Amino acid sequence: MKIFTLIPVLFVGALLLYAAKDFPEWGSPSGPASDSPVSSHFIANTGVDTEVPNMVTAVLADYRGFDTMFETVVVFIAGMAVIAILKNSGRKKPVRREYEVDAEPDLIVTNTVRLLIPVIQIFAFYVLAHGHVSPGGGFQGGVLMGASFILVALSWDLETALARFPMQWTTIVAGLGIVLYAGIGIFSMFLGGEFLDYAELAKVFPVSREMARYHAMLGVEIGVGLTVTAIMFSLYANLSSEGRLQRGL
């Protein structure tokens, strides 16, 4: 039976390898991916348009802002769907598994994590806030921030982590991130531009049009970071406890 599945798989592989002959060579600067007018435009004009040195952030949050907004919405919807699927499902009282033991959180682990968490969170803020001038941005900072809460849940237990970041908050924070993102877009629309046309914010704030785009990108990245933080933690909390939000792993 499995041999039959090999036939389409190998067929697809042969097609892809045949197509790979026409792809540009490794690292070739003249390949269509590296030499296209789009990427050349981004590389040449990002600095003039936006004052953001990091082109990846500029393309992500400004040129392709609409795309990124709905990527964030996809993450939000995934988190909400996981809550909806797992809420009130299965047994209310957790059945004791054989390998489960009642044990205090380990002393060495908890004390190490106590030292690590602030560093992780500060680094998350750094990655988020410096996403314009160095590698980083909202997604990366958000994932780091969510990981710090997951680390609390792993080293103590899920209740301890949920006491610091309750499940209702995750929903609110995730929604707030999207509202912040869309709000900046709509605000720039009210100021006479198009949706997510950040340069119009210069009419309100005492900065140049390029600097307005810089700061609006920071706001947008913060919105993305909020949503990703909340959804990462909510995904972990729901999946590890089968939606019961008790005990966990």
Next chain:
Amino acid sequence: MLEEGNIINELLIERLNYFIYVVLLLIGLYGMIAKKNLIKKLIGMSIFQTAIILFYVSVAVKEGSTIPIYLPEHDPHGHTGDIKESNITDAIHAGPSVLKSELVKDYSNPLPHVLMLTAIVVGVGTLGLALALCLRIYQGYGTIEEDELLAKMESREIRSKSLSVQIPKEKSEISNRRKPPSKKGKPQPTSKSKSVSKKKSVSTSKSENQVSVKSSRSQKNKKAVKKVVGSKVSNKGNKS
């Protein structure tokens, strides 16, 4: 074996990145199709995603280029106060200008990185959703093996038929076996959709009242069972 123009040379030396991405993609595809376990299917899906990400990132490589972040001397708005070298400051005081076309080559393409950045995060979201669905399936059926799952679903359908609770699709054949609809004989398998709709209408009109009564009754029973189970569990917990 490795001389110019050889197909192996072409694939393994000059285009190794494409070869690796195709192999990874095929592993993922095979896992998704051939494996019976739903979690293994998800692992296949993840490998597939990784292959695509690898493809995009490897296409974005440009020889002799740096990461797509402006070097201080290329940044049109860069903070020039710190830089003391005279020739650089002269160039920058001319005002912000578009990067020269020969300098564009020095930076790799930002676009694939942007696309993959969002794809990774969305991949995590979809993977979490898929795992949640797997959990729910395991809670409902006690297994995540595909063939066992199908068998259990079928047996459950037969049971629900005999209780005359709801008739979802695909059950027409089983229900036909149980109670032939009329004296016309067995319905043809070709007219599946027709028989389904007929069955539905007949059964719903027949047992509308029964369904409501029985479902409420079964719910009560379930509650009672749950209570019993719960008390047992709590007893066990106390003992241990």
